[in-house]
Amino acid sequence: MPAAPRARHSGGVHFLAVPRIARKLVQSCPLDHTDLVVEFGAGQGAITTHLAETGARILAVERDPEFIRKLHNRFAQRDNVRVIQADARQVPLPHKRFSVVASIPYALSTALLRRLLGSRRTTLTRAALIVEWGFARRLAATVPRDLEQAWWAARFEIRIASRISAHCFSPPPRVDSAHIVVTRGKPVPERPLWTLLATAYRDPHQPVRRVVARPRTLRAAGIDPTRPAGLVAPTAWAELARHLAADRGLHWPPLPRRIR
Ligand SMILES: C[S@@+](CC[C@H](N)C(=O)[O-])C[C@H]1O[C@@H](n2cnc3c(N)ncnc32)[C@H](O)[C@@H]1O
Numbered sequence: 001m002p003a004a005p006r007a008r009h010s011g012g013v014h015f016l017a018v019p020r021i022a023r024k025l026v027q028s029c030p031l032d033h034t035d036l037v038v039e040f041g042a043g044q045g046a047i048t049t050h051l052a053e054t055g056a057r058i059l060a061v062e063r064d065p066e067f068i069r070k071l072h073n074r075f076a077q078r079d080n081v082r083v084i085q086a087d088a089r090q091v092p093l094p095h096k097r098f099s100v101v102a103s104i105p106y107a108l109s110t111a112l113l114r115r116l117l118g119s120r121r122t123t124l125t126r127a128a129l130i131v132e133w134g135f136a137r138r139l140a141a142t143v144p145r146d147l148e149q150a151w152w153a154a155r156f157e158i159r160i161a162s163r164i165s166a167h168c169f170s171p172p173p174r175v176d177s178a179h180i181v182v183t184r185g186k187p188v189p190e191r192p193l194w195t196l197l198a199t200a201y202r203d204p205h206q207p208v209r210r211v212v213a214r215p216r217t218l219r220a221a222g223i224d225p226t227r228p229a230g231l232v233a234p235t236a237w238a239e240l241a242r243h244l245a246a247d248r249g250l251h252w253p254p255l256p257r258r259i260r
Contacts (some may be wrong), residue, residue, distance in 0.1 A: 001128040012017060014103045015168035016046045016130070020170055021179070026050040028161055028181050029101050029128040032074035033057075040102040044070045052078045059084055059092050081171075088112060097123050103130035106173070115141070117152040117182070119260050120190060127159075127182040136160050136178030143188055143231055147201035148260045153234035154193055154241075157183045167184065188238040191252035196237055196244075204230025217243050 016022055025047060029038060033055035038080045042048045043059035044067050051058045058081045062068050068085045068090040073112035075081040088104070089111050104112055109131050116124045131139075139158045152158070154235060161179040166172040200211045208218055221240035223232055244250060 005126060008123055013041070013043075014171060014173045015043050015108075016103055016168065017170040019046070019050075019147055021130075021164060022105040025103075025128050025130060026054065026093045026101055026181055028179065029099055031056040031101075036094055036096060036098040037228075038093070038098055038100050038102075040100065040104050040108070042071055042083070043103075045074050047103060048075065048081060052081050054100075056078060058082065059094075061086050061088050063087055066079060067179065088246045089115070093123070095123060100129065102153055103177075104202075106132045106135070107170075109135050113152065114148075115258065116146065117156050120255055120259065124156075124182075125184050127180075129180050130164065130177050131180060132185065133163060133178045134171075134178040136180050139180065141145040142233060145236060147197055150197050150201060150234050151194065151259060152238065154197065155185055155188055156237040157185055178249050185238065186236070186242075188241050189252075192245045192250075193238060193241035194255050195252050196241055200229035200232070200237070207231055209230060212240065212244070 030053040035056035036059070037051055037056045038061060039048055039051060040061050042062045046070065047151050048058060048060045052075060055224060060071055060075070060081055060230060061084045062071060063086065065085065067082060071083040075083060087240045088108060093115065100116060116122060116127065138145060139149065140160050144153050159181055161181050164175065164177040167174050196211060200208070206231050207226050208223055209215060211229050212218060215225045221236055221243050223236050239252065
């Protein structure tokens, strides 16, 4: 592996300096030649090199022209790696099913997860990501802190696979990171789900029976009707949305243009 870039290149980003961690990250997202994988912020290829070995088709997205040149040189012989110079916040995402494996710049975490987990038409199936430790804790919390996180967690399972010491990066950031694994959950009808969550999070202290006045349906979804709405697990909201969507007599407003 080439030496990790020096701090002058970092511009506030931190490069993985321990190959074992890159290997583990890739192994946590089972891939073969049928898969399409996007890597955001490929840097000089610390993760890309392990991704290339899986045989999956890799789209290595990077913004920095110097790293782009290095990536082109390093993966010139790899038919399954395509290097794309683009801004990760704007590069078009695949329409077909895809995975993401990446160590994403801390500053882009929310914007990228919004694109991957929040968007209505997302075709993301799973992701293995390195993100800032505190951000990972918030994402994986049993009780989401707001509507947007509840929306993400009702549709995707998000778990922390391990904590990664700041010393595993060059230059080391001020805080540790986490390896998180994201897996798409069972399909959920989106309009009922969004309506439930938006109503619940308008006042997270209200009992759930105020959001849905159907105690039997709530219980069938595993929800105690007296529980404060903000303490209901996102997976329970998803189950409730499936129950309610089965009732043809109910009509649901369209999803807003921007979901957050
Ligand atoms: C945390 S480093 C990870 C680099 C490499 N994957 C590694 O693990 O060593 C983040 C990378 O994202 C790139 N980057 C920063 N902002 C970006 C953006 N808006 N779009 C694409 N890449 C970006 C940086 O140039 C850097 O290479």
